[in-house]
Amino acid sequence: MATTTTFKATDAQEAQPANWTRWLDLSDRSLAVLLLFPAAILLALIIVYPVCRLVYTSFFNLSLTSGLPAEFAGLDNYRLMIDDPVFWETTWNTVLITLITVPGALLVGLGLALMANLPFAMQWPVRLSLLIPWALPLSFAGLIFAWFFHSEYGVVNDVLNRLGFEGIIWFNSPNWAFAAICLTIIWKTSSFMALIILAGLQTIPRSLYEAADVDGAGRLRQFFEITLPLLKPSIVVALIFRTITALQTFDIPYMMTGGGPGTSTLTLAMYIHQNTVSFLDLGYGSALAVVMFALSMCVTAVYLRMIRTKE
Numbered sequence: 001m002a003t004t005t006t007f008k009a010t011d012a013q014e015a016q017p018a019n020w021t022r023w024l025d026l027s028d029r030s031l032a033v034l035l036l037f038p039a040a041i042l043l044a045l046i047i048v049y050p051v052c053r054l055v056y057t058s059f060f061n062l063s064l065t066s067g068l069p070a071e072f073a074g075l076d077n078y079r080l081m082i083d084d085p086v087f088w089e090t091t092w093n094t095v096l097i098t099l100i101t102v103p104g105a106l107l108v109g110l111g112l113a114l115m116a117n118l119p120f121a122m123q124w125p126v127r128l129s130l131l132i133p134w135a136l137p138l139s140f141a142g143l144i145f146a147w148f149f150h151s152e153y154g155v156v157n158d159v160l161n162r163l164g165f166e167g168i169i170w171f172n173s174p175n176w177a178f179a180a181i182c183l184t185i186i187w188k189t190s191s192f193m194a195l196i197i198l199a200g201l202q203t204i205p206r207s208l209y210e211a212a213d214v215d216g217a218g219r220l221r222q223f224f225e226i227t228l229p230l231l232k233p234s235i236v237v238a239l240i241f242r243t244i245t246a247l248q249t250f251d252i253p254y255m256m257t258g259g260g261p262g263t264s265t266l267t268l269a270m271y272i273h274q275n276t277v278s279f280l281d282l283g284y285g286s287a288l289a290v291v292m293f294a295l296s297m298c299v300t301a302v303y304l305r306m307i308r309t310k311e
Contacts, residue, residue, distance in 0.1 A: 051293065058287040064280035077287035087288065089263055090271040094292075097182060097253075097267065098246040104186040105242055106235070109193025114227075116194065117201045130198070134191040142255025145184040149256070171257055174264030181253050181265055188252065189245070193238045200234025201227070233307070240303045244296050268292050 058077055062070040081087045116126045133141070148155045149170040157167035170176045204227065212222045250269035253259065259266035259274075266274075269292065276285030 054286050054293070055290055057282060058290050060283045062281075062283040062286075064282065070283075073283065077284050080284060081287060081291070086263055086266070086271060087268075090266045090268045091291075093178075093264075093266060094247055094249060094268040096178075097185065097249050098243060100182045101185040101189065102239065102242050102246050104182070105189040105193050106239065108186060108190035109238070110197055110235075112190060112194035113197035113201055116198050127198075130191045130194050132191070133188050134195065136188070138188065138251035139255050141184060141188045142252040145180065145187075145252075146256045149180045172261060174261055177257050177261065177265050181256055184252050184256065185246070185249065189242055193242060196238040196241075197231060197234050200231045204230050236303060236307055240300060243299050243303070247292065247296050247299065 059072060059074060060070045061068075061073040061076070112130060116130060136144075147153075149157075151157060151167060151169040151171070154170075156170075160167055168176055170180045208226050209222055212226060217225070248269050249267045250273065253265050253267055254270055254273075257265045259270050268288065272285050272288045272292065275281045275288060279285075
């Protein structure tokens with residue numbers, strides 16, 4: 001009997017490592033789930049929960065200045081948006097900034113990237129100059145260009161006066177103020193576009209251009225038949241990031257005009273800040289933020305669909 005017990009204990013000890021080996025012998029799918037699980041938990045904490053909380057708050061009347069507890073309001077905040085002229089004006093301003101600055105930054109960034117990719121000996125000053133606008137904080141860039149466009153001692157009016165033109169009071173006119181903001185945003189964001197496009201240019205084999213030279217293709221034809229088609233993935237990635245940040249434009253118009261004159265340069269992000277921070281109306285501000293989030297997701301979905309269609 002004792003001998004039998006000893007054998008059973010030995011069998012159990014040998015079976016235990018086999019069980020551990022079975023746990024370690026995971027399939028590729030199980031291993032991927034195990035490795036991605038910590039990242040999924042982190043994303044849920046920093047993205048999913050705040051977004052869900054934002055949507056939840058948007059269904060309540062929650063104003064910190066009223067002194068009243070939060071009260072469920074259903075879709076009242078969203079109905080209020082429909083009758084709010086400032087909401088429609090700020091949304092239009094945001095869309096217009098996006099439609100002007102994104103293509104503008106793309107064209108300027110493409111030109112800068114092509115120039116930085118030219119085969120000359122001293123490339124590093126050009127490439128370093130691409131980093132300077134991108135590295136500047138947005139609020140700092142807004143302050144710099146607010147001084148550039150100042151009506152009395154600004155650089156832009158000084159140049160216009162030296163050329164024989166009359167200076168412009170930039171920030172007293174809605175159109176001129178909007179133009180100044182768009183020019184500033186294009187200057188600030190074109191370097192970001194250029195860096196992404198430059199990375200795409202580095203991946204194009206030189207042999208393609210050499211073969212095109214042998215076939216007698218000129219520079220312009222090479223650009224449209226080789227460079228531009230192979231740059232499409234990089235351009236789409238740059239457009240996704242630039243469009244999303246354009247829809248969330250806040251710092252530059254806030255520092256340059258504060259949304260004025262009136263509300264002519266007020267963006268949706270600034271209106272959200274005004275309601276939540278200045279007026280402490282968290283319910284309505286959350287509803288506005290949900291709309292901006294949904295708009296960003298819709299634009300991203302359109303770009304991603306474009307990528308899948310091209311593939």
